[in-house]
Amino acid sequence: MLDWLIEGGTVADGTGRAPRTADIAVKDGVVVEVSEKPLRAAARQTLAAGGTWVVPGFVDIHTHYDGQATWDDTFSPSIGHGVTTLVMGNCGVGFAPVRTGHEDGLVKLMEGVEDIPGAALHEGIRWGWESFPQYMDALERTPRALDYLVQVPHDPLRMYVMGERAVAGEPATAQDILAMRTLLHEALAAGAAGFSTGRTDNHRTSEGRETPASEAGAAELTGLAQAFEGLSHGVVQVVSDFDLLRDPARFDAEFDLVEALARSSGRPLSMTWLQRDPGGEQYKAIQARTEAAVAQGLPLYLQAAARGIGVITGLDASFHPFMGFPGYKEVAHLPLPQRAAALREPERRARILAQQSEHLAGDGSAVPPLVDLLLARIDLISARMFALEEVPDYEPPVTHSFYVRAKQAGTTPLAAIYDHLAAGDGSALIYFPIFNYNDGSLATLQKMLEHPNALFALGDAGAHVGTVCDASFSTFLLTHWVRGRGVFTLERAVEMLSQRNARYLGLRDRGTLAPGQRADINVVDPQRLALGRPHLVADLPAGGKRFVQHADGYVGTWVAGEAVVRDGAVTASRPGRLVRMR
Numbered sequence: 338m339l340d341w342l343i344e345g346g347t348v349a350d351g352t353g354r355a356p357r358t359a360d361i362a363v364k365d366g367v368v369v370e371v372s373e374k375p376l377r378a379a380a381r382q383t384l385a386a387g388g389t390w391v392v393p394g395f396v397d398i399h400t401h402y403d404g405q406a407t408w409d410d411t412f413s414p415s416i417g418h419g420v421t422t423l424v425m426g427n428c429g430v431g432f433a434p435v436r437t438g439h440e441d442g443l444v445k446l447m448e449g450v451e452d453i454p455g456a457a458l459h460e461g462i463r464w465g466w467e468s469f470p471q472y473m474d475a476l477e478r479t480p481r482a483l484d485y486l487v488q489v490p491h492d493p494l495r496m497y498v499m500g501e502r503a504v505a506g507e508p509a510t511a512q513d514i515l516a517m518r519t520l521l522h523e524a525l526a527a528g529a530a531g532f533s534t535g536r537t538d539n540h541r542t543s544e545g546r547e548t549p550a551s552e553a554g555a556a557e558l559t560g561l562a563q564a565f566e567g568l569s570h571g572v573v574q575v576v577s578d579f580d581l582l583r584d585p586a587r588f589d590a591e592f593d594l595v596e597a598l599a600r601s602s603g604r605p606l607s608m609t610w611l612q613r614d615p616g617g618e619q620y621k622a623i624q625a626r627t628e629a630a631v632a633q634g635l636p637l638y639l640q641a642a643a644r645g646i647g648v649i650t651g652l653d654a655s656f657h658p659f660m661g662f663p664g665y666k667e668v669a670h671l672p673l674p675q676r677a678a679a680l681r682e683p684e685r686r687a688r689i690l691a692q693q694s695e696h697l698a699g700d701g702s703a704v705p706p707l708v709d710l711l712l713a714r715i716d717l718i719s720a721r722m723f724a725l726e727e728v729p730d731y732e733p734p735v736t737h738s739f740y741v742r743a744k745q746a747g748t749t750p751l752a753a754i755y756d757h758l759a760a761g762d763g764s765a766l767i768y769f770p771i772f773n774y775n776d777g778s779l780a781t782l783q784k785m786l787e788h789p790n791a792l793f794a795l796g797d798a799g800a801h802v803g804t805v806c807d808a809s810f811s812t813f814l815l816t817h818w819v820r821g822r823g824v825f826t827l828e829r830a831v832e833m834l835s836q837r838n839a840r841y842l843g844l845r846d847r848g849t850l851a852p853g854q855r856a857d858i859n860v861v862d863p864q865r866l867a868l869g870r871p872h873l874v875a876d877l878p879a880g881g882k883r884f885v886q887h888a889d890g891y892v893g894t895w896v897a898g899e900a901v902v903r904d905g906a907v908t909a910s911r912p913g914r915l916v917r918m919r
Contacts, residue, residue, distance in 0.1 A: 339364050340898055346386030346860060349828045351393040351835040351849035356827055358843055361391060363856040366897040366912070371850055376829035386860055392423025392831045393850050394857030395811045396838035398607070398792060399640060401451050401800035402485070403431045407475075408461040408878060411482045411907055414885045415798045417893040418811045421857040421886060421896045422839070422847060422916070423798070424731040426488030428576050429535030431830035432462065433472030434497040434520060435528075440464055442504070443493055449543040450535070451800035452655055454881035461878030469524035473915060481913035484857075486530035486842065488574060489521055489695050491550040491561070499587075503549040504542075514560035521564035528917025530842060531604070532561065536591070538578055545698070553651035555594050557788055562601035570843050570918040573598060573606040579623065582616035593625045599635045606794055607843055610639035610647060610785060620785065636843060641785045643810035644731045644817070645770025648720075648801075649884060651678060652763045653873050655803030656708060658715055658754055661694035677763030680755070688751055711771075719743065719750035721774060724757060725766040727870050731813065733768070735777045766871065783824055786833070792841055793833040802883030806871040812888045843918060856898035859891065866890030 341363040348359040362370040448455040455577035466472040474802040495503040581588040599606040659665040668679040723733040743753040796809035839848030847855040871886040894902035899912040
């Protein structure tokens with residue numbers, strides 16, 4: 338007897354093959370048959386899937402659940418957006434290895450880089466490991482809803498070996514590199530999925546310091562890459578500014594380093610790919626260098642997003658335009674509805690709008706310098722700030738911006754933004770796409786997603802919890818690019834969400850719907866599929882807040898043949914496991 342029989346759905350199997358109507362038979366956690374003829378076999382549970390899309394579970398290669406995974410067994414909110422396998426330990430930050438008594442350094446690192454409240458991390462993380470394999474063992478003891486893989490992050494590795502020298506910007510010695518390489522190899526041999534490193538000025542600790550490995554040299558990176566020797570698995574993940582606009586010579590030197598890292602490791606390497614602002618043409622230079630390297634046999638890939646990369650601002654979000662104004666600070670402690678009411682007082686409004694924001698970045702602050710720059714240019718950047726309504730529009734025209742709204746109302750952009758945020762109970766939000774939106778549309782991003790070496794990624798699920806909720810990227814790909822714009826066919830989008838990412842990681846048992854593959858499955862009602870407006874919930878440890886964004890239209894999500902989501906609700910099933918690569 339089958340465990341599940343999913344009947345009559347429109348099957349996009351993850352291979353890129355055109356969808357067809359078929360039945361899916363599941364037994365013992367795997368797909369046993371995909372038939373275009375109706376199956377008549379007996380099954381414990383049957384789902385009539387006519388009118389739905391039946392697709393593989395999605396593989397998210399860029400998350401930051403490293404801390405949340407120690408207290409949350411569901412990987413929320415990813416579980417609500419069709420993800421069945423995810424990868425954490427990206428961008429060089431994480432929580433292992435760590436010496437006993439030095440946990441606070443890693444908390445400050447993650448709090449600053451990934452905007453996860455330090456109090457939540459301190460209260461929520463149940464420490465009890467030192468080495469990276471011990472961290473994996475600790476995670477593995479908790480049954481989970483989804484499958485997950487872990488990468489070894491560079492910063493904790495450096496801090497473990499070099500101590501204070503790691504955060505003081507000192508170069509690693511040959512002995513340091515050997516020690517780090519030994520620990521990295523040990524973790525990879527224990528099943529870690531790869532190695533990640535972060536090289537961007539936008540990442541700072543909660544004390545405003547550069548991340549420990551942000552300026553690591555070629556000797557250190559290529560030395561660490563040699564940890565993959567003798568192993569047949571593993572990937573490398575890199576985020577870098579590249580800085581073409583500031584210094585073309587630095588761009589070439591940085592890309593030379595990326596190539597050396599890929600060459601030394603012999604493993605697939607993926608890097609963050611954005612249309613930056615300023616520097617909107619840099620993505621073309623990255624593309625050209627990548628294509629040249631691939632032509633020479635290097636396995637380079639480009640992680641691309643589904644929409645603009647930016648922030649959500651609101652009075653209770655991590656950032657908003659008035660947080661540095663003295664007049665706002667006077668009422669910042671009030672509960673949200675009272676705060677909004679206070680901001681609507683005519684005298685206070687006039688006084689705040691006449692003030693200047695104090696600097697937010699600098700020593701002792703995790704706020705990146707970019708924030709102060711943006712605040713200083715608020716009148717101009719308001720042309721890329723939009724009200725985030727109940728039905729969110731992630732490709733809004735400039736005519737809907739606060740810049741245009743202010744001109745039409747005969748006021749200033751700052752005043753228009755102020756009045757929007759102070760309205761009602763204070764829960765109004767603003768969407769501000771910083772990257773991937775230079776031309777006021779997603780046209781450039783479409784070209785990036787269409788590149789043959791692009792990987793669907795950068796949702797940062799579990800991170801930036803008070804500024805974004807891009808864990809919904811997978812749903813957005815289907816609602817916007819497939820059903821809305823019609824740019825991508827269903828089969829192409831599903832292949833990006835499933836098989837392409839799975840194969841990049843070296844996973845051969847999932848990513849498609851075929852006999853013998855794991856029964857990681859989504860059943861989606863395309864008529865109901867929709868994203869709601871992100872909203873803040875205080876469900877983190879220590880009362881920390883985060884944005885969540887719900888999706889309608891997921892009839893069900895199965896992991897290894899067990900339903901973990903039915904009609905939008907998470908079930909009690911916990912079939913997920915730590916995937917150890919071998």
